[in-house]
Amino acid sequence: MLKFNTCILGGGWAGLLVAERIAETNIKDIALIEANQPGELGGLLRTEEIDGFTFDCGGPHLLFSRDERILSKITEILKSNYSKRIRNNYVYYRDQFIPYPFENGVYRLNPEERVKIVKGIIDRMLYIAGNEDWKPAHFLEWITGFFGDYMANEYLIPYNEKIWKRPLNKLAADWVFSPGRLPFPELENMLLTVAGIPNTGYKEQAYFYYPNTGGIFSLFNSLYEKLSLNGVKSIKGEKVVRVKINSNNTFSINNKIITKKIISTIPLPELLLSLDDGSNYEGLAGKFDYNSVVVVGVAIRGKTPNQTTVYVPDPKIIFHRYTWMSSLVPPKEQDNSNIIAEVTVPKGQEIDFENIVKRVITGLLDMDVIEDESSVLFTRAWCNKYGYPIYSLNHNEVRREAMKILDNYGIKSVGRWGSWHYWNTDMVYKAVEEIYMLR
Numbered sequence: 221m222l223k224f225n226t227c228i229l230g231g232g233w234a235g236l237l238v239a240e241r242i243a244e245t246n247i248k249d250i251a252l253i254e255a256n257q258p259g260e261l262g263g264l265l266r267t268e269e270i271d272g273f274t275f276d277c278g279g280p281h282l283l284f285s286r287d288e289r290i291l292s293k294i295t296e297i298l299k300s301n302y303s304k305r306i307r308n309n310y311v312y313y314r315d316q317f318i319p320y321p322f323e324n325g326v327y328r329l330n331p332e333e334r335v336k337i338v339k340g341i342i343d344r345m346l347y348i349a350g351n352e353d354w355k356p357a358h359f360l361e362w363i364t365g366f367f368g369d370y371m372a373n374e375y376l377i378p379y380n381e382k383i384w385k386r387p388l389n390k391l392a393a394d395w396v397f398s399p400g401r402l403p404f405p406e407l408e409n410m411l412l413t414v415a416g417i418p419n420t421g422y423k424e425q426a427y428f429y430y431p432n433t434g435g436i437f438s439l440f441n442s443l444y445e446k447l448s449l450n451g452v453k454s455i456k457g458e459k460v461v462r463v464k465i466n467s468n469n470t471f472s473i474n475n476k477i478i479t480k481k482i483i484s485t486i487p488l489p490e491l492l493l494s495l496d497d498g499s500n501y502e503g504l505a506g507k508f509d510y511n512s513v514v515v516v517g518v519a520i521r522g523k524t525p526n527q528t529t530v531y532v533p534d535p536k537i538i539f540h541r542y543t544w545m546s547s548l549v550p551p552k553e554q555d556n557s558n559i560i561a562e563v564t565v566p567k568g569q570e571i572d573f574e575n576i577v578k579r580v581i582t583g584l585l586d587m588d589v590i591e592d593e594s595s596v597l598f599t600r601a602w603c604n605k606y607g608y609p610i611y612s613l614n615h616n617e618v619r620r621e622a623m624k625i626l627d628n629y630g631i632k633s634v635g636r637w638g639s640w641h642y643w644n645t646d647m648v649y650k651a652v653e654e655i656y657m658l659r
């Protein structure tokens with residue numbers, strides 16, 4: 221039996237941040253327990269370099285935040301290996317690349333359409349100003365309630381149906397809606413839009429940070445190396461399947477490891493199913509809903525355009541967005557480029573990789589992103605089983621019930637999957653800080 225003071229379940233971004241916080245205290249006997257083997261570490265922050273092309277296998281990871289302090293804490297991890305970049309994002313709408321966010325970029329459309337979109341938003345602003353208690357009952361109502369029917373039907377509904385793959389009125393609104401914080405664009409920007417004058421929209425999205433070399437894995441690896449130097453152990457290839465609570469207030473993990481404390485960052489339903497306390501948690505675990513995300517990498521003969529990410533609401537095209545990885549990390553051959561396209565797959569649905577890759581290429585051809593099939597140098601596909609947590613209407617109740625069970629055993633659970641929230645790296649950072657301060 222291996223013995224530790226504290227075990228952190230899951231060695232992704234959240235697990236490493238928890239380890240960093242604990243290593244700052246006088247607790248020294250810490251281990252990360254990670255399912256993946258060496259060479260496959262990083263969780264969603266994994267990157268692969270293939271033939272001189274860099275691919276972020278967990279999807280594009282651009283570092284940005286509303287919270288400047290947290291953002292600088294994150295970039296600090298990268299030491300000097302990062303730079304500030306301009307975000308050249310677009311929405312592909314009616315065969316045109318409209319600058320993102322859409323409500324600001326519509327200055328590119330014809331005047332009639334600009335008016336319809338902006339009028340829809342202004343109508344809703346006026347309605348909400350006169351009905352301060354208005355609260356969306358579900359995600360669909362949030363979309364139409366803030367952006368009006370025209371923009372909802374043209375862009376937001378098809379885009380969100382593609383990414384979430386659930387009826388939008390069966391998703392909660394509380395994760396996007398907070399009373400008092402309304403997602404309306406600035407009035408001046410809307411007037412500029414109607415007049416056909418370019419404007420950028422929300423500032424924190426105009427720039428992002430990204431590692432200069434090594435893809436997003438450099439962020440993970442830099443922290444991982446620091447922790448190793450500080451004596452944090454890492455047990456790899458060890459999927460947590462059994463957590464037993466012993467009579468002396470210790471836990472045994474997989475009958476191999478004994479620890480006094482557990483902090484978990486593995487998906488909540490997996491943790492519930494591993495609890496060996498005589499209860500059956502299958503029903504509760506089954507209530508957590510999610511989408512997997514298949515990331516398709518395409519290496520292309522041809523240069524990188526001045527674009528970062530493109531959002532694609534068109535329901536005929538399989539991916540909901542793609543990112544020019546070559547705009548983030550230039551490939552070895554400057555005349556070549558590479559893309560990652562994202563396709564979500566609902567929990568439990570079988571994944572047909574061949575068909576997905578084929579349809580990604582068809583989509584890129586239809587959009588004229590690639591000229592012909594002969595310009596495709598190679599493709600790769602990665603499946604991230606846990607990609608997007610789904611905010612079902614009962615998500616708060618389900619999460620609360622799970623946390624109550626864990627609380628009984630003194631187990632904290634945090635991270636995108638440990639907290640079961642649609643969180644970026646900055647929100648995970650914040651949540652880990654908070655949990656640490658509570659201890």
Ligand SMILES: Cc1cc2nc3c(=O)[nH]c(=O)nc-3n(C[C@H](O)[C@H](O)[C@H](O)COP(=O)(O)OP(=O)(O)OC[C@H]3O[C@@H](n4cnc5c(N)ncnc54)[C@H](O)[C@@H]3O)c2cc1C
Pocket residue numbers: 229230231232233234235253254255256262263264265278279280281282283284458459460461485486487490513562604606607608634635636637638643644645646648
């Ligand atoms: C498509 C996509 C795009 C994103 N884009 C951005 C972005 O632009 N900017 C940004 O800041 N964030 C982005 N994010 C979010 C970011 O990836 C997450 O916030 C962060 O990586 C979550 O870290 P985590 O440790 O909570 O989860 P994960 O990275 O999933 O780590 C969980 C770890 O636990 C391990 N594990 C799972 N089950 C077990 C088990 N039973 N036993 C042991 N180990 C287990 C896994 O192997 C994994 O290593 C994106 C996410 C996705 C999916």
